[in-house]
Amino acid sequence: MAENDLLIEVPARAENVALLRVSVAAFAGGLPFTLPEIEELKVAVSEAATNCVLHAYEPASPGRIELRAHHRDGRLLVEVRDRGRGIADVAQARQAAYTTSSDPEHLGLGFSFMEQFTDELEVASAPGEGTTVRLHKRPRG
Amino acid sequence: MQLEHEVVDGRLVVRVAGELDLRGAETFRREVDEWVALTGARRVVVNLRRVTFIDSTGLGALLGRQRRLLAMGGSLAVVRPAAPARVLFDAAGLGAVLPVFPTEEKALA
Numbered sequence: 448m449a450e451n452d453l454l455i456e457v458p459a460r461a462e463n464v465a466l467l468r469v470s471v472a473a474f475a476g477g478l479p480f481t482l483p484e485i486e487e488l489k490v491a492v493s494e495a496a497t498n499c500v501l502h503a504y505e506p507a508s509p510g511r512i513e514l515r516a517h518h519r520d521g522r523l524l525v526e527v528r529d530r531g532r533g534i535a536d537v538a539q540a541r542q543a544a545y546t547t548s549s550d551p552e553h554l555g556l557g558f559s560f561m562e563q564f565t566d567e568l569e570v571a572s573a574p575g576e577g578t579t580v581r582l583h584k585r586p587r588g
Numbered sequence: 589m590q591l592e593h594e595v596v597d598g599r600l601v602v603r604v605a606g607e608l609d610l611r612g613a614e615t616f617r618r619e620v621d622e623w624v625a626l627t628g629a630r631r632v633v634v635n636l637r638r639v640t641f642i643d644s645t646g647l648g649a650l651l652g653r654q655r656r657l658l659a660m661g662g663s664l665a666v667v668r669p670a671a672p673a674r675v676l677f678d679a680a681g682l683g684a685v686l687p688v689f690p691t692e693e694k695a696l697a
Contacts, residue, residue, distance in 0.1 A: 461611040468609075468641075486641075486675040493643040497610045552617070552652035556644040556680075563679060 451477050452517035459499045459512045459529060467514050468492040471525055474516050478523055479586045487564035488525070488584055494557040495527035495580045501548065503531025503578065522585040534572040541570060589615060593623050596696060600629035603692075605638035608646030616649050621656070630662025633695045636669040642676055654686060663687075665695045 453474045457463040468489040475488055496512055504510040513528040534540045540547075541562070546555030562568045565582045572578035589606035602620055606612065624632065634650065636642070654664040665687040669677055682688060689695035 461609075461614065464610050465607055465641075482672055483675055486672040489641060490643050490676050493609055493641075497643065497645055500610060551655070552613075552645075552648040554644050554648045554651070556647070560644055560676065560679075564675075 450517065450519045453515065455514045456511055457514075459504055459510050459531075461500055463512065464493055464496045464500060467496045467512065467527075471514070471516055475518075475523055475584075478518050478521065479588055480523075480584075481586070481588065484584070484586060488523075488582075491561045491564045491568075491582050491584075492525060492527065494560050495525075495582065498557050498578070498580075499527065499529040499531070501553065503529035505532070522583065525582040525584075526579060527582070528577060528579040530577040533574045533576045534570070534578055535574050537570050537572050540572075541568075591616065591619050593619075593627075595627050595629055596633075598629060599631045599633055599696065600624060600627055601633045601635060601692065601696070603635045603638065605640075607641040608636070608639050608649070609641060609643050610645045613645040613649035616646075617652065620653050624657070624660075624662075630657060630660050631665075632657055632662065633665045633667065633692065635667040635692045635695070636673070636677075637667055637692070639669040639673045642669060642673050644676075644680075647676070647680055647682065650682075650686065665689060667692050667695050 471492045499512045515526040541558045543559045544555045546553050565584045567583040569581040589612035593602045657664050
């Protein structure tokens with residue numbers, strides 16, 4: 448199957464989360480994913496993009512979300528990147544139910560769902576240098 | 589996302605269609621809280637049959653409404669989304685914390 452790649456950059460705003468996950472779902476149609484696998488991918492991308500909107504930038508200085516995807520050798524890689532404040536302790540942030548949000552309705556399950564719905568999750572981040580999340584997924588069939 | 593509501597036998601029924609993500613969840617929270625205040629209903633059924641996508645922010649909004657209603661002496665029941673939006677809903681094990689029904693009729697029975 449031919450290689451392909453995708454690059455999208457959008458303002459980190461709530462209304463763009465759907466645009467990103469639907470774009471990745473369409474892009475993933477180039478690989479033999481099942482519909483439930485595509486849904487899993489949409490949830491993982493949605494969680495990554497939502498984190499950028501909620502946590503990456505100060506309200507006074509909004510930034511952007513960069514999304515890259517490529518498929519090669521039958522596997523898909525999706526990279527979701529922000530240039531925001533970054534995460535000091537990535538291991539802590541990845542723990543289930545951990546959140547820095549003061550809103551009790553933010554469950555802190557974003558990374559758990561990214562992990563659960565992909566084959567591999569990588570998180571690279573440092574304070575002041577933004578965060579890059581890499582989601583790897585391969586069709587199970 | 590579209591929302592409609594109706595009071596049935598003193599219970600507030602909220603029907604949700606579309607995507608319950610970060611943007612949808614903000615609207616959902618605001619509207620449901622307002623309808624609860626306006627109708628005085630404390631028992632709420634949220635019908636998710638026509639929801640096409642749900643993520644952790646959608647789940648958070650559901651659990652947040654449940655918390656508010658329980659604090660008022662009320663309750664929240666949910667009608668399970670149709671596939672494919674069910675992926676996360678089932679994986680999250682929501683049935684353990686929320687009463688989940690297959691149909692609106694059963695939720696209201």
